[in-house]
Amino acid sequence: TASDALALSIGEKAGIDLPYMMQLTGKSEQQLVDELKGVIFVDPMQKTPDGAPIYHTADAYLSGNVRQKLAIAKLAAESNPSLRINVQALEQIQPKDLEASEIAVRLGATWIAPSIIKQFADELVDAPMISRRLVDVHYVPYTGVWNISGKSNTGGNIKATVTYGTNRANFYHIL
Structure with a gap:
């Protein structure tokens, strides 16, 4: 059967x-594709060097960046109606959009720019200008290490040394 050949x-x-599957079953390519509809999907973005379509299993096609794949499939289906099955399958598995309250971001997440973390720190402790100029946040992607330079320069900021830290370990040391 087509399933066994797959x-x-x-x-x-x-x-x-x-x-190879045609050789095993004695069926034509179109017969195999028809019997495996929903199990295999043609990739609208890829072709073999001789121009033949490339197929992926449902597991492979319906994973990854499915929002981007849906947009591509919709465009491709406009000119090739046989790709509507791709659109239907991708629409069924689209993840729901998250509300802002469902998104949690941890300080030190590698996708947050160091400038954003510095801005957060400066605004949280209401840092004086001297601290804003002397304190800086650095991230080294090769090692995954975060570093804060000039962290001893609080400028006598009460929020940095009492509210969110101590005289011995101010906010920038804890951050």
């Missing part, structure tokens, strides 16, 4: 090899 193709060829 399983063998994935096991033996590590992917969807339609000529």
Whole structure:
């Protein structure tokens, strides 16, 4: 069957090899594709060097950046109606949009720019101008290390030394 041929193709060829599957089943490419609708999907962005479509399993196609894949599939379906099955499948698995209250960001997340963390720190402790100029936040992506330079320069800021820290370990040391 087409399903058996797909399983063998994935096991033996590590992917969807339609000529191999045609050889196993004696069926045409179109027959195999029709029987495997919803199990395999044509990739609208990729073609083989000879211009033939490239197919992916549902697991592979319906994962990753599915929002981008949906946008691509919708555009492709306008000129190729056979790709509507891609659009339908991708629409069914779209993740729900998160509300702002559902998003939690931890201080030190690597995708937050050091300038944003510095701005947060300066605004939280209402840092005086001298501290804003002398204290800086650095991140080294190669090592994953965060560093704050000039962290001893609080300018006598009460929020940095009492509210969010102590005289021995001010806010910038704790940050």
